[in-house]
Amino acid sequence: MEVVRTYLELCTPAALKAGAPFPPGARVVRRDPCPIADYRRLYRAVGAPWHWRDRLAWDDDTLRAHLASREIAVWELLVEGESAGFFELRRSGDEEVEIAYFGLLPPFIGRGFGGALLTRAVDEAWKFGAQRVWLHTCTLDSPHALPNYRARGFRDYRTERYEADGETSAGGA
Numbered sequence: 001m002e003v004v005r006t007y008l009e010l011c012t013p014a015a016l017k018a019g020a021p022f023p024p025g026a027r028v029v030r031r032d033p034c035p036i037a038d039y040r041r042l043y044r045a046v047g048a049p050w051h052w053r054d055r056l057a058w059d060d061d062t063l064r065a066h067l068a069s070r071e072i073a074v075w076e077l078l079v080e081g082e083s084a085g086f087f088e089l090r091r092s093g094d095e096e097v098e099i100a101y102f103g104l105l106p107p108f109i110g111r112g113f114g115g116a117l118l119t120r121a122v123d124e125a126w127k128f129g130a131q132r133v134w135l136h137t138c139t140l141d142s143p144h145a146l147p148n149y150r151a152r153g154f155r156d157y158r159t160e161r162y163e164a165d166g167e168t169s170a171g172g173a
Helices: 036-050 060-068 113-127 145-151
Strands: 002-010 026-030 072-079 082-091 096-104 132-138 155-163
Touching (some): 026 113, 036 082, 072 113, 096 113, 113 132
Parallel strands (some): 096 132
Antiparallel strands (some): 002 155, 072 082
16 A cells, blocks of 8 residues: 655744643653563553554663653553653754654544653653754544644654555654
8 A cells, every 4th residue: 555654844843733732631751761561561451453563573771772762752541540651862963853653542533642651752852952942743643643743833854655564663753
């Protein structure tokens, strides 16, 4: 099947159009360091519907080294103490931060958490040293993803097309 991947960016903090605030009972916590088991749980729970596979192939040593890097930060959304989603930030060059992974667990999709979580991810990216925040999504991701990114002020800067077999990872955010 043909997949379209869209790359988006925010180049200034003022470009962010904040989402609605989180409802009561929701909080975002940094997992520092993020235990391997927690990361795998989040990655699988959020990514399974969207064909995320990249990190499933990583052994514990590879994942441990990745999560221990000063260039990586992982945050989890909790709603009434229940895991609802996560995002992973990655410094990706001179003063750039990528929202490498972003998403909600299926029971929390469509309930207004996406805009608030993306706003928090962008805020944390600026604090992480960004002069530019970027991410990518594709047509294998949630149909809510691209509209949410654009509603928060992200602007497209590149698209690409590729063939996927359904077992191929959609990638991150």
